[in-house]
Amino acid sequence: MSATTYGWLVLAFPLAGSMITAFGWRALPGRSTGWIATGAIGLAFCASIGALVDLLDHPVEERQLTSSLYDYASASGLDIDLGILVDPLAVLMCLIVSGVSALIHLYSVAYMTSDQGFARFFSYLNFFVFSMLLLVLAGNYVLLIVGWAFVGFASYALISFWYRRTTATQAGMKAFVINVIGDIGLVLAAFLLFRELGTFDYLEVFDGASAAFSPDEGVVVAICLLLCLGAFAKSAQLPLHTWLPDAMEGPTPVSALIHAATMVTAGVYLIARSHPLFELAPTAADIAAFVGLATLLFAATVALAVVDLKRIIAYSTMSQIGYMIVGVSIGAYSAGLFHLMTHAFFKALLFMAAGSVIAAMANVQDTNRISGFRRAMPFTSALLIVGALALAAFPGTSGFFSKDEIIAYAVERGGIHIVLAVGMYVGAVLTAIYAFRIGFRVVAGPPCEEARELEWGRLPHAEPVNPATGESEDADVGFPGSEHHIAEREPVMRVPMALLGFGALFGGLIQIPGVTHVLDSFLEGSFEDSALYGIHPSTGDAWLGLAFGGLISIVGIAIAYYVWVARRGVGPRLAERFRHLHDFLFNKWYFDELFDALFYRPLIATGRFANSVVERVVVDGLVETAVGVVRGFGSIVRGAQTGFVRAYALLLVTGFAALGLYFLVVST
Amino acid sequence: MEEVAFFVGAIGAIGGAIAVIALRNPFYSVLALVVHLVALAGLFLILHAEFLAAAQVVVYAGAVMVLYVFVAAYVGGVEEPIWEPIPGQRLLAPVLAAALFAELSIAVLGTALTAFDSEGPTIQAGFGSPAAIGELLLEKFLIVFEAASLLLLVAAVGAIVLAGRKQEAS
Amino acid sequence: MDVTWYLVLSALLFAIGAGGVLIRRSPLVILLCLELMLNAGNLALIAFARAHGNEEGQVFALVVMVVAACEVVVGLGLIVAMFRRRLPLNVDDMRELRG
Numbered sequence: 020m021s022a023t024t025y026g027w028l029v030l031a032f033p034l035a036g037s038m039i040t041a042f043g044w045r046a047l048p049g050r051s052t053g054w055i056a057t058g059a060i061g062l063a064f065c066a067s068i069g070a071l072v073d074l075l076d077h078p079v080e081e082r083q084l085t086s087s088l089y090d091y092a093s094a095s096g097l098d099i100d101l102g103i104l105v106d107p108l109a110v111l112m113c114l115i116v117s118g119v120s121a122l123i124h125l126y127s128v129a130y131m132t133s134d135q136g137f138a139r140f141f142s143y144l145n146f147f148v149f150s151m152l153l154l155v156l157a158g159n160y161v162l163l164i165v166g167w168a169f170v171g172f173a174s175y176a177l178i179s180f181w182y183r184r185t186t187a188t189q190a191g192m193k194a195f196v197i198n199v200i201g202d203i204g205l206v207l208a209a210f211l212l213f214r215e216l217g218t219f220d221y222l223e224v225f226d227g228a229s230a231a232f233s234p235d236e237g238v239v240v241a242i243c244l245l246l247c248l249g250a251f252a253k254s255a256q257l258p259l260h261t262w263l264p265d266a267m268e269g270p271t272p273v274s275a276l277i278h279a280a281t282m283v284t285a286g287v288y289l290i291a292r293s294h295p296l297f298e299l300a301p302t303a304a305d306i307a308a309f310v311g312l313a314t315l316l317f318a319a320t321v322a323l324a325v326v327d328l329k330r331i332i333a334y335s336t337m338s339q340i341g342y343m344i345v346g347v348s349i350g351a352y353s354a355g356l357f358h359l360m361t362h363a364f365f366k367a368l369l370f371m372a373a374g375s376v377i378a379a380m381a382n383v384q385d386t387n388r389i390s391g392f393r394r395a396m397p398f399t400s401a402l403l404i405v406g407a408l409a410l411a412a413f414p415g416t417s418g419f420f421s422k423d424e425i426i427a428y429a430v431e432r433g434g435i436h437i438v439l440a441v442g443m444y445v446g447a448v449l450t451a452i453y454a455f456r457i458g459f460r461v462v463a464g465p466p467c468e469e470a471r472e473l474e475w476g477r478l479p480h481a482e483p484v485n486p487a488t489g490e491s492e493d494a495d496v497g498f499p500g501s502e503h504h505i506a507e508r509e510p511v512m513r514v515p516m517a518l519l520g521f522g523a524l525f526g527g528l529i530q531i532p533g534v535t536h537v538l539d540s541f542l543e544g545s546f547e548d549s550a551l552y553g554i555h556p557s558t559g560d561a562w563l564g565l566a567f568g569g570l571i572s573i574v575g576i577a578i579a580y581y582v583w584v585a586r587r588g589v590g591p592r593l594a595e596r597f598r599h600l601h602d603f604l605f606n607k608w609y610f611d612e613l614f615d616a617l618f619y620r621p622l623i624a625t626g627r628f629a630n631s632v633v634e635r636v637v638v639d640g641l642v643e644t645a646v647g648v649v650r651g652f653g654s655i656v657r658g659a660q661t662g663f664v665r666a667y668a669l670l671l672v673t674g675f676a677a678l679g680l681y682f683l684v685v686s687t
Numbered sequence: 688m689e690e691v692a693f694f695v696g697a698i699g700a701i702g703g704a705i706a707v708i709a710l711r712n713p714f715y716s717v718l719a720l721v722v723h724l725v726a727l728a729g730l731f732l733i734l735h736a737e738f739l740a741a742a743q744v745v746v747y748a749g750a751v752m753v754l755y756v757f758v759a760a761y762v763g764g765v766e767e768p769i770w771e772p773i774p775g776q777r778l779l780a781p782v783l784a785a786a787l788f789a790e791l792s793i794a795v796l797g798t799a800l801t802a803f804d805s806e807g808p809t810i811q812a813g814f815g816s817p818a819a820i821g822e823l824l825l826e827k828f829l830i831v832f833e834a835a836s837l838l839l840l841v842a843a844v845g846a847i848v849l850a851g852r853k854q855e856a857s
Numbered sequence: 858m859d860v861t862w863y864l865v866l867s868a869l870l871f872a873i874g875a876g877g878v879l880i881r882r883s884p885l886v887i888l889l890c891l892e893l894m895l896n897a898g899n900l901a902l903i904a905f906a907r908a909h910g911n912e913e914g915q916v917f918a919l920v921v922m923v924v925a926a927c928e929v930v931v932g933l934g935l936i937v938a939m940f941r942r943r944l945p946l947n948v949d950d951m952r953e954l955r956g
Binding site for chain 2: 858859860861862863864865866868869870871872873874875876877879880881882883885886888889890892893896899900903904906907908909910912913915916918919920922923924925926927928929930931933934935936937938940946947949
Binding site for chain 2: 663665672
């Protein structure tokens with residue numbers, strides 16, 4: 020079978036899984052919906068491997084294969100077909116998405132047992148994977164936008180999964196609104212592309228772009244900036260980032276899948292895919308890179324201050340995606356995508372471990388209360404540390420190789436990109452610190468009450484409450500289920516965690532500078548038209564960068580050890596001494612309040628004004644006036660309706676006389 | 688001779704008509720109408736409409752007016768109030784009636800139809816006789832004849848319904 | 858006599874009848890004035906019959922008489938019904954058409 024057939028299969032399996040679970044859940048007993056959904060994604064992964072194998076059979080220059088299912092629209096110059104593009108970039112993304120999704124599905128089968136919305140969860144999750152695969156396999160901008168929108172919907176549905184929680188539904192709406200803002204950018208970019216080049220198809224656009232646009236021409240910069248708008252909304256970069264921390268209201272597997280490994284990387288994919296356009300608009304690329312840098316640093320600082328465990332990990336996601344955005348904006352495509360892959364591994368692992376910890380804590384997510392689980396949950400603690408090591412880019416882990424490859428590339432390109440490199444090293448220190456903030460908090464220190472209970476074999480149980488507001492809930496549909504599942508007791512949870520741990524530790528070995536370059540050579544099929552792809556730092560420079568990166572990672576871990584293990588009181592004392600700084604960071608740099616004042620309040624005020632003035636006075640006034648006029652005429656006419664029969668007879672005779680007069684006059 | 692008869696009949700008719708609208712007591716108005724009808728019957732005779740003159744006297748003045756007399760006697764002579772609630776009616780009514788008369792007269796007098804300036808064509812004997820009318824009724828105007836009888840039937844039924852309705856508490 | 862005289866007389870009688878309908882308030886008298894108008898029409902018809910020389914106008918007048926008779930029957934029935942319900946026999950008191 021050809022690669023494109025495998026491509027269609029990759030799309031078909033999750034869609035089928037979603038539909039079967041959605042419509043047949045009543046007939047499927049127990050947890051079988053979960054197994055069906057996991058199986059569907061597993062099959063999609065196998066189909067991705069099939070596509071990979073077939074693609075490798077082709078020579079490097081011929082690895083961009085298209086296939087169209089049918090002509091979607093064909094009218095007066097508009098030619099859109101339902102077509103996919105199977106090339107190395109797409110296949111890599113498919114493998115990552117389907118692989119990590121399959122493992123998360125497996126984890127969820129155990130984690131979400133006892134939730135009343137079990138089947139709905141898997142239907143949504145499968146639909147999400149389908150949308151994400153559609154997004155990466157799309158062969159033209161229109162299908163990309165379709166996949167983009169579906170992913171946004173799936174994210175909304177899954178964030179608001181526990182729909183009876185107001186915090187969850189509000190978070191879902193927030194995510195959706197901000198995504199729509201990005202969608203606007205994407206759609207406008209597509210319009211501009213069509214106006215300039217007359218086509219939406221990727222290959223035609225990329226071929227025609229260099230001929231149609233001169234470097235840094237206004238139009239192409241506008242197109243790229245609009246694409247960036249879409250990318251930043253989806254990938255939670257400044258300033259469209261406020262939805263991601265709130266999205267942690269969704270179940271932990273959702274956070275692992277959507278808000279760590281896949282959906283938020285869609286922006287990175289978009290920029291990588293549109294690289295010919297970005298290479299024609301270096302201004303836009305630089306702006307994107309600096310936005311990525313700003314986000315990276317912002318998120319890292321906030322992750323040092325916030326207290327909710329999942330939100331720390333969310334800000335870490337935001338920060339790492341900043342790295343990826345920088346990477347693909349400056350031309351380090353394979354490095355950025357490599358980091359995407361390793362990040363998917365260790366971030367999903369971190370979320371899975373966090374899920375286990377939160378379950379052990381009976382849904383409490385406050386890091387000030389979590390401590391000392393190393394004896395109570397050895398497996399979870401070990402894998403949490405593995406994930407933290409990879410996040411902190413400890414030497415030898417996958418994160419080490421991928422993150423530092425981006426920084427080395429930035430150094431190699433020189434010029435203004437040195438600033439990017441310096442910023443990224445600073446971010447790396449902060450990353451190591453907060454990664455082990457999590458790690459040491461959860462694992463080290465005296466066991467908290469829940470950990471002690473667990474050591475005795477009792478899984479703590481508490482009244483279900485909303486972790487954010489403390490409102491009490493029940494365990495019926497729309498709220499989390501009553502049981503809590505930890506990895507130590509569920510082998511189904513341990514398998515994916517172990518696999519991801521393996522990937523987080525050893526995944527970096529495929530791109531050791533000077534030794535292996537699996538991804539580099541594989542992705543060449545997609546990026547051969549790129550001027551920047553061929554730039555490589557020399558092996559010596561690369562190893563220098565790696566050494567420096569490893570050093571600062573160890574420094575960061577040491578600082579974290581000092582603050583949170585050795586001298587335990589340092590943290591709160593620092594927070595006290597730098598009260599204002601701490602508050603600033605804790606309140607996420609007051610972005611939410613800023614948006615509230617800038618956008619929300621003026622809109623509400625406009626609405627009120629429209630209601631009180633425009634609606635009441637103008638519109639109602641107009642209508643009342645019209646009514647009054649008609650009523651006035653009516654009352655005039657009503658004067659003639661006296662009810663006296665003789666008066667009517669008089670009118671009759673008058674009319675007759677007038678008519679007679681008329682005829683007399685006419686006949687003369 | 689004919690002119691004298693005409694003027695007698697005309698004056699009788701006009702007098703009866705004015706009496707109908709002028710007399711206060713409805714009973715007297717009914718009687719005035721009877722006079723008017725008989726005068727008209729005379730005019731019909733001058734116009735060689737013998738059958739119709741007879742019908743006028745027998746049916747109209749005889750049967751219909753007797754009905755009126757009965758009802759007037761039953762209902763009683765209700766005097767009409769003096770005050771006129773509709774503004775302008777008392778003034779406009781005669782004015783309009785006069786205007787109507789004027790227009791119709793102008794139409795008749797100023798017509799270009801020359802046939803009206805004479806007595807009419809010479810007519811054979813038997814004009815207006817019952818035989819002639821009967822012949823027309825049963826041959827040319829058969830459907831009209833039947834329709835008229837149907838109408839009479841409907842009116843009779845209607846009268847019974849109207850009169851037979853139980854008196855509701857009023 | 859010219860036919861014209863009869864026609865003018867008919868017009869005069871018709872006008873008098875119309876004026877009576879407008880002036881009088883008792884339903885009975887209004888019906889009488891209606892009779893006046895109908896008879897004026899009859900006179901005109903018969904005059905025309907004489908002018909044309911055939912009896913068709915007279916047949917028409919006969920049918921008009923029939924119609925008048927029917928109308929009188931129904932009209933008087935109404936007046937009797939009104940009287941029996943003790944409604945005032947005054948056309949001005951029936952103002953339900955007022956709007």
